[in-house]
Amino acid sequence: MSRLLSKIREESKQTWSLAGPAILTGTFQFSIATVTAAFVGRLGALQLSAVSVAQGVIAGFAYGAMLGMGSALETLCGQAVGAGQFHMLGIYMQRSWVISAATAIVLTPLYVFATPILRLLHQSEDISEVAGKYCGWIVPQLYAYAVNFPLQKFFQSQSKVWVVTLVSGAVLGVHALLNWVFVSKLGHGLLGAAMVENVSWWLINLAQMIYLLAGFFPESWRGFSLSAFQNLGAFGKLSLASAIMLWWVLQSEF
Template structure:
C-alpha cells in the first residue's frame, strides 16, 4: 500500500510539473478572447453576439484546424523525446510550420466572407454584418495561430512549459490594459478591440521565437533546415488526422451557436448561450492543462517503451482532472445567477443565461474528463479512430438530439444545450472504455516504429538520451 501511495505521489508531481504551467498558459491565452468578448459585451448586445459568433464560428473553425494541424507534433515530438531522439524535433516543427502557414492562407477567404456566410446560414443580419467586419480586422491573428501552435508543441514535448506561461501572462496583462485604454477610455469601439487582439497574439509569437533562438535548445534546435520540406506528404496525413479529430470537437460548439441563431429572439438566445460557453471554455482550459500533461506523459513513456508507466499516468491524471471538474461544477450551480452579470447588464440575457446554470455545471464536469482522454489519444497516435468516434457522437447523435429538443419540443437554447451535453457524455463514456481496455505494450511497440518511420532523412542517435 505504501509503495502504491509513493508511486501515486511521484506521478502526481510529474503531472503537476507539466499541468500546472500548462493550465496557467491555457487560461492566459483563452483569456485574451474572453477579455475581448467582455469589453465588447459592454458596447451592446449586438456587439457581444457578433464577437461571440466570430470567436465560436469563424475563428473557432480556423483555430481548430490550425491547433489540430499543430497537434501532430504532440505525438511525434513526444515519442521522439521518450526515445531520446531530440535532434528530430526542430525539423518536425519546421515541417509543421510549412503546413500550418499554408493552411492559414487557404483559410483567409473564410474570414473575408464571414458576413455573407453567416447570412447564408440565416443568422441575424445585424449580427452577421458586425461579425463580418470583426473577422476581417482579426485576420493577422490567423497567421499568429499558425506559428504559435507548432512552437508550443515543440516546447511542451520537452516540458519547457513555464516560458509559455510567463509570456502568456505578461501579454494578457498588456491586453487588458490596452483594451481599457482604447475601448473604454478613448471609445474606439470594436475596431480597437480587434487591433489589440492582433497585437497580443503576435507578441506571444515574437516572444516565443526569441526563446527558441536564445540557445536554450542546443540538442533539439539546430537552425532552419531544407529537411523541413522533405517527407511533407506523410507529415500532412498525420496533421490532417489530428486536425479532423480536434476540429470535430471544437466545431461542435460552433454548430450549437449556429443552431441557436435560428431561434426566436436570437440576439438574446445567442448572447445567453455564448456567455455559458465562455465560462465552460474557461474551465475547459484547466482540463486542457491536464490534456497537455497526459499527452506528454503518454507519448514520452511509450517512446521510452514503458507501457505500464503510461497506463498509470493516465489513471492519475484522469482522477485529478475529474476532481477539479467537480469543484467547478459546484461553482456553476451556486453562482448561476451571478456569473452572467460579468458579461452583460441586460436583464433578459441574464435571465436566459441563468436558466442554463445546472446544465452548464454538468458539461463542465464532462469536459474535465473528455479532453484528458483526447490527450491520451494524441499521445498514443489514435487520431484517426477518435475522429470517427467524434463524428458519430457529436454530429449523428448530439446535434440532431439537440435540434429535436430545441425546435420540435420548443425547449429553445436549453434543449440545444442538453443535446450537446448528451453527445459529449456518449463520447466520453466510449473513450473511457477504449482507454482502459487498450494493450499498452503494443502501443509502445508502435511508438518505436513511428519514430523510425517519421525521421525522414534525419540521422538518429544510436542510444536514447534519457
C-alpha cells in the same frame, strides 16, 4: 501499500508539473477572446453579439483546426525524444509551421467571406455584417495560431512549459490594459479591439521566438533548415488526422 501510494504521488506530481502549466496556458490564451468580449460589451448589444458570433463560429473553428494541425507534433516529438533524436524536434516544428501556414491560407476565405457565411447560418443581417467586418480585421490572428501551436508543442515535448505559461499570463494582462486604453479610453471601438487582439497574439509569438532563439535548446534547435520542406505530404496527412481527431473529441464533448 505505502510504496504504491508513494509511487502514485510521485507519478501524479510529475504529471501535474506538465499538465498544470499547460492548462494555465490554454486558459490564459482562451481568455484573450473573453477579455475582448468584455470590453466590446460596453460598446453595445450589437457589437457584443457580432464579436461573440465571430469568435465562436469563425475564429473558434479556425482555432480548433489550427490546434489540431499542430497537435501532430505531440506524437512525432515524443518519438524523437524517445529515440534520442533531439535534432529532429526543430525540423518537425518547422514542418508544422509550413503545414499550419498552408492551413491558414486555406482558412482565410472563412474570415474574408464571414458575412455571407453567417447569413447562410441564419444569423441576422446586422450581426452578420458587423461580425464579417470584425473577422476581416482579425485575419492576422489566424496566422498567429499557425506559429503559436507548433511552438507550444515543441516546448512541451521538452518539458519547457512554465515559460510559455508566464508569457501567456503576462500578455493577457497587457491585453486587458490595451483594451482599456484603446477601446474604453480612446474610443477606437471594434477596430481597436480587433487590433489589440492581433497584437496580443503576436506578442505571445514574439516572446516565444525570443525564448527559442536565445540558446536554451542547443540540441533540438539548430536554426532554420530546408529539411523542413521534405516529406510534407506525409506530415500533412498526420496533421490533418490529428485535426479531425481533436474536432471529433470536441464535438462529442458538446
